[in-house]
Amino acid sequence: MTDPQNGASRRDFLKTGGAVATAAAFAQSAAPLVHAGEDNTIQVALVGCGGRGTGAAENALSTKSGPIKLVAMADVFEDKLNDSYSQLEKIFAESKQVEVPAERKFIGFDGYKKAIDCLKPGDVAIFATPPAFRWVHFSYAIEKGINVFMEKPVTVDGPTSKRMLELGEKAAAKNLKVGVGLMCRHCKARGELFDRIKGGEIGDIITMRAYRQTGPVGSAYVPPKPSDISELMYQIRKFHGFLWASGGCYSDFLIHNIDECCWMKDAWPVKAEASGARTYRGDCIDQNFDTYSVEYTFDDGSKFFLEGRNIDGCKSEFASYAHGSKNSAVISTAAHSPAKCRIYNGQKLGSKKDLVWSFPQPEPSPYQLEWDHLVEAIRTDHPYNEVKRGVEASLVTSMGRMAAHTGEVITFDDMLNCSHEFAPDLEKLTMNGAAPLQTLPNGKYPIPQPGIVRDREFG
Numbered sequence: 257m258t259d260p261q262n263g264a265s266r267r268d269f270l271k272t273g274g275a276v277a278t279a280a281a282f283a284q285s286a287a288p289l290v291h292a293g294e295d296n297t298i299q300v301a302l303v304g305c306g307g308r309g310t311g312a313a314e315n316a317l318s319t320k321s322g323p324i325k326l327v328a329m330a331d332v333f334e335d336k337l338n339d340s341y342s343q344l345e346k347i348f349a350e351s352k353q354v355e356v357p358a359e360r361k362f363i364g365f366d367g368y369k370k371a372i373d374c375l376k377p378g379d380v381a382i383f384a385t386p387p388a389f390r391w392v393h394f395s396y397a398i399e400k401g402i403n404v405f406m407e408k409p410v411t412v413d414g415p416t417s418k419r420m421l422e423l424g425e426k427a428a429a430k431n432l433k434v435g436v437g438l439m440c441r442h443c444k445a446r447g448e449l450f451d452r453i454k455g456g457e458i459g460d461i462i463t464m465r466a467y468r469q470t471g472p473v474g475s476a477y478v479p480p481k482p483s484d485i486s487e488l489m490y491q492i493r494k495f496h497g498f499l500w501a502s503g504g505c506y507s508d509f510l511i512h513n514i515d516e517c518c519w520m521k522d523a524w525p526v527k528a529e530a531s532g533a534r535t536y537r538g539d540c541i542d543q544n545f546d547t548y549s550v551e552y553t554f555d556d557g558s559k560f561f562l563e564g565r566n567i568d569g570c571k572s573e574f575a576s577y578a579h580g581s582k583n584s585a586v587i588s589t590a591a592h593s594p595a596k597c598r599i600y601n602g603q604k605l606g607s608k609k610d611l612v613w614s615f616p617q618p619e620p621s622p623y624q625l626e627w628d629h630l631v632e633a634i635r636t637d638h639p640y641n642e643v644k645r646g647v648e649a650s651l652v653t654s655m656g657r658m659a660a661h662t663g664e665v666i667t668f669d670d671m672l673n674c675s676h677e678f679a680p681d682l683e684k685l686t687m688n689g690a691a692p693l694q695t696l697p698n699g700k701y702p703i704p705q706p707g708i709v710r711d712r713e714f715g
């Protein structure tokens with residue numbers, strides 16, 4: 257297993273693969289897992305009731321391998337919880353899979369404990385809060401013997417990455433099943449493309465390109481704080497705007513493109529160098545750049561170029577591509593699902609006469625498949641632990657972000673062993689407490705200053 261201690265390296269990470277259950281594994285014979293509940297119902301607790309948490313809960317309740325129901329919810333915002341409950345209760349009104357009475361709706365930083373305490377060993381907790389809280393919630397779930405689905409990214413800096421690796425090993429030792437919301441890895445189209453690339457159909461991958469270029473993302477743009485909300489609660493509500501909470505828009509949004517490209521390469525980059533800028537922020541005072549341009553380098557010297565932009569009035573693109581020594585491939589196009597994977601002769605992507613393979617449409621939703629795989633692993637008691645790969649993907653993402661924010665070349669080992677933790681003592685936060693990030697005397701938050709602040713991402 258991975259050595260989580262100081263001095264750990266990328267080599268240590270790559271010695272062993274993550275224990276990821278696949279559809280093929282499910283077909284193998286195995287004695288069914290007897291769930292703790294006599295009726296074999298898997299109970300679910302939702303911690304973090306925003307859009308992603310609500311979507312994850314909907315996918316969980318839509319699995320078809322046996323009875324499953326939502327029994328508890330927790331958030332720090334009552335309106336988020338109530339909106340999520342109303343949406344889910346409406347969707348599953350006929351099946352009656354949402355059974356969350358008032359006494360099992362919890363508001364506050366300790367709500368996750370109360371929600372998890374409503375479960376039994378063998379049940380599942382969904383963690384869809386801002387990523388900074390992932391290790392705190394995961395620790396308690398392991399203590400209670402609860403299976404977990406956690407949204408990505410799972411870490412935002414070096415210290416939390418090492419912490420999560422240790423927790424992942426503890427979960428594996430207790431035979432807990434853990435899914436991470438990098439759903440592209442569960443996509444059938446991308447899976448077949450990966451097999452074809454490994455089979456040599458495009459030759460050796462030399463270059464990959466990925467783009468997430470859209471207009472401004474509302475949750476990542478933070479205007480001055482209103483007077484009717486505390487600093488801490490404002491930063492959590494606007495978590496995409498703050499590095500401590502989410503890794504910013506770079507980590508939260510670009511991780512999918514990064515992960516799917518690294519999957520096709522079947523490797524993690526060894527270093528990243530990048531540039532970025534704040535261009536059209538207006539009165540917004542968050543910590544994000546508007547543009548990111550990153551060059552990742554793999555151990556064999558091949559390159560992966562990533563372009564992120566959130567500016568109105570510009571060309572939009574949301575896709576990933578691979579260029580091999582023989583042919584080229586579309587890894588994804590038009591967002592995450594459907595992927596519409598394709599292989600072309602030569603390097604003329606999009607040329608109809610050069611198209612040699614495309615995945616048949618329509619594609620199964622990878623958002624649903626990741627839940628089908630997790631629940632099947634629980635019911636059949638197959639090994640299933642995506643923590644290590646989730647940490648690796650999060651770390652490589654942070655590596656590119658830090659390269660842009662500092663103006664330095666950042667290696668995998670640099671990022672893993674960087675001692676700067678954005679939000680130490682996060683587990684001690686209270687509703688009326690101070691925020692991990694404070695404004696400067698001018699009322700603005702500290703922002704990255706490439707070339708000036710080079711040992712961490714802001715002053």
